[in-house]
Amino acid sequence: MQLNEKIDQLKDQLIASVQELVKIKSVEGEAKEGMPYGEGPTKALECAIKISEKLGFKTRNVENRVAYAEFGEGEDYVGILGHLDVVPEGDGWIHPPYGAEIHDGKIYGRGTADDKGPIIAALYGLVAIKELNLPLSKRVRIIFGTNEESGSNEIKYYLAKEKPPVLGFTPDADFPIINGEKGLTTFDIVKNFGEVAEGVCNIKYIKGGNKANMVPDYCEAAIITGNMDELMETLEDYKTRRKCNMEAVKSGDMVIIKSYGKSAHGSTPELGLNAIMQLIAFVATLDLAADDKRDLIEYLDENIGMETNGESMNVGLYDEVSGNLSFNVGVIDFNEKKAVITLNLRYPVTKTYEDMIVPLEEKLKEIDLKIENMGHHKPLYYNEDHVLIKKLQQVYTEETGEEAKLISIGGGTYAKEMPNTVAFGPRFPGSPDVIHQPNEYIEIDKLILSAKIYAKAIYELAK
Known part of the structure; x- marks a missing residue:
C-alpha cells in the first residue's frame, strides 16, 4: 500500500x-x-x-x-x-x-x-x-x-x-x-549491623549491580583474612565444583573476590545469571565471624539464592495470564555498618500488591530486615x-x-x-x-x- x-x-x-x-x-x-x-x-x-x-x-x-x-x-x-x-x-x-x-x-x-x-x-x-x-x-x-x-x-x-x-x-x-x-515494585531491604565480631574471615564490603531492573553481571567483595592463600585456594576449589566465573586478587590485608554473571532485563531474571547472588553463595561457605553480617549472608543464600520466582521468600505468586512472579536482586551496597539491597519484584496481573507485600514483610521479620524506598505500579x-x-x-x-x-x-x-x-x-x-x-x-x-x-x-x- x-x-x-x-x-x-x-x-x-x-x-x-x-x-x-x-x-x-x-x-x-x-x-x-x-x-x-x-x-x-x-x-x-x-x-x-x-x-x-x-x-x-x-x-x-x-x-x-x-x-x-x-x-x-x-x-x-x-x-x-x-x-x-x-x-x-x-x-x-x-x-x-x-x-x-x-x-x-x-x-x-x-x-x-x-x-x-x-x-x-x-x-x-x-x-x-x-x-x-x-x-x-x-x-x-x-x-x-x-x-x-x-x-x-x-x-x-x-x-x-x-x-x-x-x-x-x-x-x-x-x-x-x-x-x-505485571505489577511492578522496586524497593530496598535494609539491615543495620551491630557490633562486629572477630572471625577467620570478615566482610569489608560487597558491592555490585547498576540498576534494580537489570540482572547484575558483576559484583565484588572484600574479605579481610589472615589466611589469604587459603581463601584463594578455597575459591578455586569452589569454582571447579560449581562451574562459576569468579576470581580473587590480593589487596593489602584483603582478598577481593570478583563475581561475573550475565545481564538480563529485570522482568526476565531467569534469562540472566545474577553475579550478586553467585557471590553471596560463595561467601556463605566461608568461616565468617558470628555476627549480623554472617546472619544476613546466610539468610540471603538460603531464602533467595539463585531463585527468580520468590518461592522461598513466600511470594511465589502465579496466574495463567502472566505466569510467575519475577524476583531480581539488582543492587547491593554492603559495608561494615549497614546493608542495602535493592530488589525488583513483578507480580502477576490478576494478583494484588497486598498478595505480595504481606507475606514478604512477614518473611523479612525473621531477620529484622526493613523495607525502604518502595516504588509501586499496579498491574x-x-x-x-x-x-x-x-x-x-x-x-x-x-x-x-x-x-x-x-x-x-x-x-x-x-x-x-x-x-x-x-x-x-x-x-x-x-x-x-x-x-x-x-x-x-x-x-x-x-x-x-x-x-x-x-x-x-x-x-x-x-x-
Whole structure:
C-alpha cells in the first residue's frame, strides 16, 4: 500500500535519525539547572526535537522532561510514547555502545532497541502519513520521554499539564500486543549491623549491580583474612565444583573476590545469571565471624539464592495470564555498618500488591530486615474486546500475515503511566531479547517493518 512504499522511500533517512540519537549517551545523570535528569537525556531530547522539526512537525518541549512532535487537527489526540533515556552500557561490547555502527544489517548501540530505534520508527510512520496527506480526525503526538528507566516521573509531570491521549501505544516491548503488564515494585531491604565480631574471615564490603531492573553481571567483595592463600585456594576449589566465573586478587590485608554473571532485563531474571547472588553463595561457605553480617549472608543464600520466582521468600505468586512472579536482586551496597539491597519484584496481573507485600514483610521479620524506598505500579490489563486491542490486532495481522496473539509481560512500560495506552512491539516473536544487554542492536529490516506497522496503526487509530 501507499504507506509501505513511502516508508521504503524514507528508509535511509530513518536509519540516519536513529544513529544520530544512539550516539548520545543518555544515561540519567546528576540534575542540573534546566536538566532535570542530567545532561545526557537533555541532549537526546534536544536531538529528537531537532529531527522532528526538520521533518516538518510542530514541537513542544515541556521543561526538558518530555517533548512531543504533533501533526493534525482535532480536540482529541492519539499518543505514541517512547523514551530516549537508556540504562548504563555495562561491559562486554564488541562494537562501541554509542557508536551506532552498522554490521551485518544491524545497528548496534545502547538504545537501538530500547527505545530510540522504535520511537523514531513511529515518528517516520507519522511522516509517511503527513507526506501522503491521509485524512485524520484526531491529532497525533509522538511523545519523547527521558525518565522511563528510572521511574517515569516525567510522565506524571506531563499529565499534570496535558490531557492524556484517547488511544495510544508505546513501542517498548514485544509484538504482537501486550495487553497485560505485571505489577511492578522496586524497593530496598535494609539491615543495620551491630557490633562486629572477630572471625577467620570478615566482610569489608560487597558491592555490585547498576540498576534494580537489570540482572547484575558483576559484583565484588572484600574479605579481610589472615589466611589469604587459603581463601584463594578455597575459591578455586569452589569454582571447579560449581562451574562459576569468579576470581580473587590480593589487596593489602584483603582478598577481593570478583563475581561475573550475565545481564538480563529485570522482568526476565531467569534469562540472566545474577553475579550478586553467585557471590553471596560463595561467601556463605566461608568461616565468617558470628555476627549480623554472617546472619544476613546466610539468610540471603538460603531464602533467595539463585531463585527468580520468590518461592522461598513466600511470594511465589502465579496466574495463567502472566505466569510467575519475577524476583531480581539488582543492587547491593554492603559495608561494615549497614546493608542495602535493592530488589525488583513483578507480580502477576490478576494478583494484588497486598498478595505480595504481606507475606514478604512477614518473611523479612525473621531477620529484622526493613523495607525502604518502595516504588509501586499496579498491574495493567486490557481485555480482548477493547477497541484499542482490536485495531492493533487488525493492523499487525494485515502487515505480517501472522495471528496477533495477546500476551502479558513482566516488563513495566509507559503503558502503566499513560492512560488508554498499551505496549506494541518492537521485538518480533522468536527474536532474541537484547535490551539492557551488551551488544544491544536492532535489525534494520525489522526496524523498517516496525515503521510500516506503526504508520498503519497510527492511521487506523486517528483516521
